[in-house]
Amino acid sequence: xxxxxxxxxxxxxxxxxxxxxxxxxxxxxxxxxxxxxxxxxxxxxxxxxxxxxxxxxxxxxxxxxxxxxxxxxxxxxxxxxxxxxxxxxxxxxxxxxxxxxxxxxxxxxxxxxxxxxxxxxxxxxxxxxxxxxxxxxxxxxxxxxxxxxxxxxxxxxxxxxxxxxxxxxxxxxxxxxxxxxxxxxxxxxxxxxxxxxxxxxxxxxxxxxxxxxxxxxxxxxxxxxxxxxxxxxxxxxxxxxxxxxxxxxxxxxxxxxxxxxxxxxxxxxxxxxxxxxxx
Amino acid sequence: xxxxxxxxxxxxxxxxxxxxxxxxxxxxxxxxxxxxxxxxxxxxxxxxxxxxxxxxxxxxxxxxxxxxxxxxxxxxxxxxxxxxxxxxxxxxxxxxxxxxxxxxxxxxxxxxxxxxxxxxxxxxxxxxxxxxxxxxxxxxxxxxxxxxxxxxxxxxxxxxxxxxxxxxxxxxxxxxxxxxxxxxxxxxxxxxxxxxxxxxxxxxxxxxxxxxxxxxxxxxxxxxxxxxxxxxxxxxxxxxxxxxxxxxxxxxxxxxxxxxxxxxxxxxxxxxxxxxxxxxxxxxxxxxxxxxxxxxxxxxxxxxxxxxxxxxxxxxxxxxxxxxxxx
Numbered sequence: 105x106x107x108x109x110x111x112x113x114x115x116x117x118x119x120x121x122x123x124x125x126x127x128x129x130x131x132x133x134x135x136x137x138x139x140x141x142x143x144x145x146x147x148x149x150x151x152x153x154x155x156x157x158x159x160x161x162x163x164x165x166x167x168x169x170x171x172x173x174x175x176x177x178x179x180x181x182x183x184x185x186x187x188x189x190x191x192x193x194x195x196x197x198x199x200x201x202x203x204x205x206x207x208x209x210x211x212x213x214x215x216x217x218x219x220x221x222x223x224x225x226x227x228x229x230x231x232x233x234x235x236x237x238x239x240x241x242x243x244x245x246x247x248x249x250x251x252x253x254x255x256x257x258x259x260x261x262x263x264x265x266x267x268x269x270x271x272x273x274x275x276x277x278x279x280x281x282x283x284x285x286x287x288x289x290x291x292x293x294x295x296x297x298x299x300x301x302x303x304x305x306x307x308x309x310x311x312x313x314x315x316x317x318x319x320x321x322x323x324x325x326x327x328x329x330x331x332x333x334x335x336x337x338x339x340x341x342x343x344x345x346x347x348x349x350x351x352x353x354x355x356x357x358x359x360x361x362x363x364x365x366x367x368x369x370x371x372x373x374x375x376x377x378x379x380x381x382x383x
Numbered sequence: 384x385x386x387x388x389x390x391x392x393x394x395x396x397x398x399x400x401x402x403x404x405x406x407x408x409x410x411x412x413x414x415x416x417x418x419x420x421x422x423x424x425x426x427x428x429x430x431x432x433x434x435x436x437x438x439x440x441x442x443x444x445x446x447x448x449x450x451x452x453x454x455x456x457x458x459x460x461x462x463x464x465x466x467x468x469x470x471x472x473x474x475x476x477x478x479x480x481x482x483x484x485x486x487x488x489x490x491x492x493x494x495x496x497x498x499x500x501x502x503x504x505x506x507x508x509x510x511x512x513x514x515x516x517x518x519x520x521x522x523x524x525x526x527x528x529x530x531x532x533x534x535x536x537x538x539x540x541x542x543x544x545x546x547x548x549x550x551x552x553x554x555x556x557x558x559x560x561x562x563x564x565x566x567x568x569x570x571x572x573x574x575x576x577x578x579x580x581x582x583x584x585x586x587x588x589x590x591x592x593x594x595x596x597x598x599x600x601x602x603x604x605x606x607x608x609x610x611x612x613x614x615x616x617x618x619x620x621x622x623x624x625x626x627x628x629x630x631x632x633x634x635x636x637x638x639x640x641x642x643x644x645x646x647x648x649x650x651x652x653x654x655x656x657x658x659x660x661x662x663x664x665x666x667x668x669x670x671x672x673x674x675x676x677x678x679x680x681x682x683x684x685x686x687x688x689x690x691x692x693x694x695x696x697x698x699x700x701x702x703x704x705x706x707x708x709x710x
Contacts, residue, residue, distance in 0.1 A: 183598065185594060185597065185598060188593075188594065188597060190511075190512075213600050213601070213602055214600065216597065216598055216599065216600040217599075217600035220598065220599070221595075221598035223591060223594065223595065223598075225591055227589070227591045227592050227594070227595040229592060229595070229596075229610055229613075229614065230613070230614050231613070239596075239599060239601075239609070240599040240600060243599065243600065243601050243602075243605045243609065244600065289595065292595075292599065293598070293599065296599055296600055
């Protein structure tokens, strides 16, 4: 019994004080991502206000909240995907490993290599499976065939897709099923070996079996990657994440240990949302 | 019973028998009218095919058709085209005309297709809405210039002030009428067509594909060249084929710039004659009705028709296949 306890303590070190849950269990480590007093504007419309959130390394952080609450906007601002949309503006600071990613001298292309992203809709390129997964390394300038093959195999294995596609690398990725396509997109994101993986409702368009596979996959991936996931499915957030942040109307209402937030929320709004009284 | 629903004034049931009514007659007339309009274009095409076939393939007696006067072998394999000469020296080998046409088409393709595609990529991927709103009307303006004006521009400006000084200096002999000028001018002419058709298919590529590319650390050029254009490749190819079929059929500008000498040559500095230019040239002169010269017009037109038709069909097939990918 004592041994078991010691073991669980070893794999799951006691967290810091409850007030530091956002820095969750890692007062020794600095957070991987840190936003402070961040605001976000689409033109004149303010979509996010005063978001201060620390996201831990090698953990899963879930962002939940009603539609239009800004959680996707927040996620997309972490690798500056919103730059593509005209007239958007960020205030406050967004730091990855302590570096402000909105600073003038930041190269967006290198940032996105470190901060990968998986979207709600699977978006395989109309190319072969191999070309899809090797896309990232190739645009980064890697041409060595053997190295590319190695990366593709490793990424597909990490995404739990290798066994299903290893004999059909030359086939079009469009021929895969929806769940396979989504895992292919995850493999493609992993191939650039990012440190952070942003997932925007990665399983919302999938059937329960495929969703379960993606969740297992996320569980595996958090050993090596910092994962931030937006989800509408609260059971999913409860199943896979350590930390949950609840957004509402562009504000961060509450953030805490997932278990704590779901069983004993401190804010009335959070409670209303997770008990299904609104949203 | 009657209190349940809205009651009709008389309780006679509505007859389901078809009877005459003005309303139905009007519907019928409108239907016929619209069908007639649709039929008009089909009928015109059929009439053109009928004329081309009867004048060149099978004549309606007592008339004979072109290929009943001239052998297939001479027409397709002969290398001399002198239908306007006296009978003894008259030769009907279409090779020089096809060669001239392909030379013009080739040069115009080399210029118009890359330029058109690059403009399309710029408009769909790079341009800000403001730049687009300036560029698009300018392209339409380019498309709206009459082809005669292009021809005149080629003959009076491009050849004497640009091409001749440039190539003379490099030691080439270049004529006042030359295929290069015709090709360049037609190339400029097809740019708006390629640009606008390609832009449509490039914009149809789902933006989620672009975002995925950017999320993998791709630059704008990576996304354009490795995702957007390959994804829309069949549509782009279709626009290329349509543009090339237009340059095959282009008449006035080529006739003005490239001259009217049916030479069997691939030398872009020489004067050539295209199929369309031949037809215009003969029509402007005096043609004896029923002569072999007159019939040769139809034979050339038939070949031209088949060339452009097949290119349009191929591009249609490619476009249809492309649409299926994104459904």
